[in-house]
Amino acid sequence: MSSVPITKDTYLQWYESMLLFRKFEEKAGQLYGQQKIRGFCHLYIGQEAVLAGAMSVLTPDDSMITTYRDHAHALARGMSANEVMAELYGKVTGCSKGKGGSMHMFSKEKKFFGGHGIVGAQIPLGAGIAFAEQYLGTKNVNVCYMGDGAVRQGALNETFNMAMLWKLPVIFICENNGYAMGTSVARTTNMVDIYKIGLGFDMPCAPVDGMDPVAVHNAMDEAVQRARNGEGPTFLEMRTYRYKGHSMSDPAKYRTKEELESYKAKDPIVVVKAAIVENNYADQAWFDEIDAKVKTIVEESVKFAEESPYPEAAELYKDVYVQEDYPYITS
Numbered sequence: 001m002s003s004v005p006i007t008k009d010t011y012l013q014w015y016e017s018m019l020l021f022r023k024f025e026e027k028a029g030q031l032y033g034q035q036k037i038r039g040f041c042h043l044y045i046g047q048e049a050v051l052a053g054a055m056s057v058l059t060p061d062d063s064m065i066t067t068y069r070d071h072a073h074a075l076a077r078g079m080s081a082n083e084v085m086a087e088l089y090g091k092v093t094g095c096s097k098g099k100g101g102s103m104h105m106f107s108k109e110k111k112f113f114g115g116h117g118i119v120g121a122q123i124p125l126g127a128g129i130a131f132a133e134q135y136l137g138t139k140n141v142n143v144c145y146m147g148d149g150a151v152r153q154g155a156l157n158e159t160f161n162m163a164m165l166w167k168l169p170v171i172f173i174c175e176n177n178g179y180a181m182g183t184s185v186a187r188t189t190n191m192v193d194i195y196k197i198g199l200g201f202d203m204p205c206a207p208v209d210g211m212d213p214v215a216v217h218n219a220m221d222e223a224v225q226r227a228r229n230g231e232g233p234t235f236l237e238m239r240t241y242r243y244k245g246h247s248m249s250d251p252a253k254y255r256t257k258e259e260l261e262s263y264k265a266k267d268p269i270v271v272v273k274a275a276i277v278e279n280n281y282a283d284q285a286w287f288d289e290i291d292a293k294v295k296t297i298v299e300e301s302v303k304f305a306e307e308s309p310y311p312e313a314a315e316l317y318k319d320v321y322v323q324e325d326y327p328y329i330t331s
């Protein structure tokens with residue numbers, strides 16, 4: 001049973017947030033082409049519904065952890081476009097003081113625990129954060145995202161076992177976009193239904209249409225209720241697609257144009273917009289207003305990043321290890 005109903009406002013928020021993710025990423029891609037952003041850069045375009053459908057269920061006290069494909073996750077957790085864009089530029093005003101870059105967005109305040117470049121590294125960490133919430137007696141949950149490639153990492157098995165044993169309040173989400181770099185799921189395994197990995201641990205698990213925020217919301221709602229009630233983790237396989245290559249250097253030749261087009265035909269932003277129009281939730285003036293608002297947020301984030309300074313050289317050795325407020329470090 002749904003505890004967070006889907007209303008007119010939910011649809012309006014989905015449209016606005018997904019548009020922000022999309023426009024932010026399009027801009028990041030452009031800026032990368034202009035060499036304003038350097039290093040790694042993995043875009044989230046196409047996968048927006050996976051985040052939008054979760055945001056409408058979670059509260060600001062819940063936490064999130066994910067992979068290197070993390071710009072939109074940071075925005076979804078309430079981090080500002082300014083601090084995310086400045087981080088992409090390597091500027092000191094970035095959320096990781098310009099020292100993390102694209103793959104290492106982070107905000108303790110917003111309970112966004114990264115941004116991890118090592119495939120699967122965030123899986124045990126997500127369970128650890130959930131353990132802390134359980135230990136402290138909160139009702140908060142951790143949402144731990146991973147790719148279809150990451151589910152083959154050994155650490156997942158150890159983590160799933162412990163998470164079930166201790167009934168940790170964590171929701172594991174596999175964003176199955178069909179490929180790990182250029183390797184399709186079918187070339188990696190004989191068991192392509194990734195959600196079934198949960199069965200081996202008696203963990204509640206299900207496949208979800210990750211192109212549809214309604215399906216994502218409902219699956220998340222059930223999983224979050226279970227976690228808040230002390231009934232432990234859930235594993236959800238969100239079936240989605242990335243429209244762009246793995247990273248900026250990938251021409252994506254391992255897939256067909258038809259396959260890409262079949263996903264674009266159910267683009268979540270287009271579908272949600274159509275639902276808003278059909279239900280008379282908003283008129284054209286509202287869409288114009290939101291489109292302009294999102295454009296301004298993205299443009300201002302670029303201006304902010306451009307005008308911000310780079311970190312001082314002396315910053316290089318700071319924040320490498322925890323130094324403050326950590327009782328076990330004495331020197």
Ligand SMILES: Cc1ncc(C[n+]2csc(CCOP(=O)(O)OP(=O)(O)O)c2C)c(N)n1
Pocket residue numbers: 067069117118119120146147148149150151177179180181246
């Ligand atoms: C432990 C480890 N092995 C390999 C890599 C290189 N690598 C970076 S991304 C990636 C693919 C992961 O794909 P997936 O989990 O499906 O996530 P997606 O990029 O599709 O979001 C690989 C193999 C890495 N970063 N870490």
Ligand SMILES: [Mg+2]
Pocket residue numbers: 147148149175176177178179180181
């Ligand atoms: Mg993948």
